[in-house]
Amino acid sequence: MxxxxxxxxxxxxxxxxxxxxxxxxxxxxxxxxxxxxxxxPESTPQAADRAAPAPLRVAVVGDSLSAGRSHFSGNGLDDESWMTYAEGDGIEYVGGWARSGATPDQMAAAVRPISDVDVLVILAGTNAVRTGKTAADEAPAYEQIVDVVRPKRVIISRIPPYRFHAVGALRYNGDLRSFTESHGWSWADPWTIARDGDDWADGFSVDGTHPAGPAQYEMLGESFRRIILETRVLPSALG
Incomplete structure (x- = not known):
């Protein structure tokens, strides 16, 4: 059914x-x-929202290549001071000492302590070559400059081509680099933009010793800027 x-x-x-x-x-x-x-779920904060790191406090010791048009950095930065173009946006210039014609030993005698320096840039040696001194002769001066300033990190720069003492400049650079690396400091070559082999690139220098003018110093400043900012990843020499 x-x-x-x-x-x-x-x-x-x-x-x-x-x-x-x-x-x-x-x-x-x-x-x-x-x-x-x-x-x-709510998205996590982006990296761009994080606080930017404090600017690197940078001191400079050198000769006319750093002193600018006035020939003395104590007169202030100008359009022929490479630091004019390197500072800002992560780099704070905090002083130092630079005078036209100065040798490293003269810089060591004149420089004074500067508080809380993150990076010390030393661009020195052209006038040592001019006066017949070697990097070994001037080595104690570099050490004294670092001891006086007591920075967290040290950059020793290659000197530029020196047309009137080309062989001496090359020898000085080679010895200075070995000295720098033996101390655990940073060796820098900001002049790659300015060189053609071992001489100046066309148009970058008129006198064979210095950059030609503000445009060339700006390029040098940008080169130094990249080098300085790269030191953020390096440990402090002060512990």
Whole structure:
């Protein structure tokens, strides 16, 4: 005997509560009552929102290549001071000593302590070559400059091509680099933009000793800027 069929109205009554439940769930989601459980978690702060590191406090010791148009850095930076173009946006110039014609031993005698120096840049030696002195002769002067300033990091720069004493300048650079590395300091060559082999690139220098003018000093400053900023990853020499 066949089982009696369920009346159509009864099936509708049984299905209807399920449909109501689904409709109610949809309504809750749309109105936002369940939205908190469906939202994505808040995104984490981006790196750009983090505080920028404090500027590097940079001191400079050198000769006319750093002193600028006035021939003495104590008169302030000018358009022929490479530091004019290196400072700002992560680099703070905090002083030092530079005078036209100065040798490293004269710099060592004149420089004074500077508080809390992150990076000391020494660009010196052209006048030592001019006066017949070697890097070995001037080595104690570099050490004294560093001892007086007591920076966290030291950059010793290659001197530029010296057209009138080319062989002496090359020898000085080679010996100065060995001396620098033996002390655990950073050796830098900001002059790659200015050289063609061992001589000046065309148009970069007029007198064979210095950059030609503000445009060339700006390029030198940008070169030094990159070198200085790269020292952030180096450990402090002061511990």
């Amino acid at each position: 066949r089982k009696p069929r369920t009346p159509h109205n009864d099936r509708v009554r049984r299905v209807l509560p399920v449909g109501l439940a689904i409709a109610l769930l949809v309504a809750l989601v749309v109105t936002g009552d369940l939205a908190p459980t469906l939202r994505r």
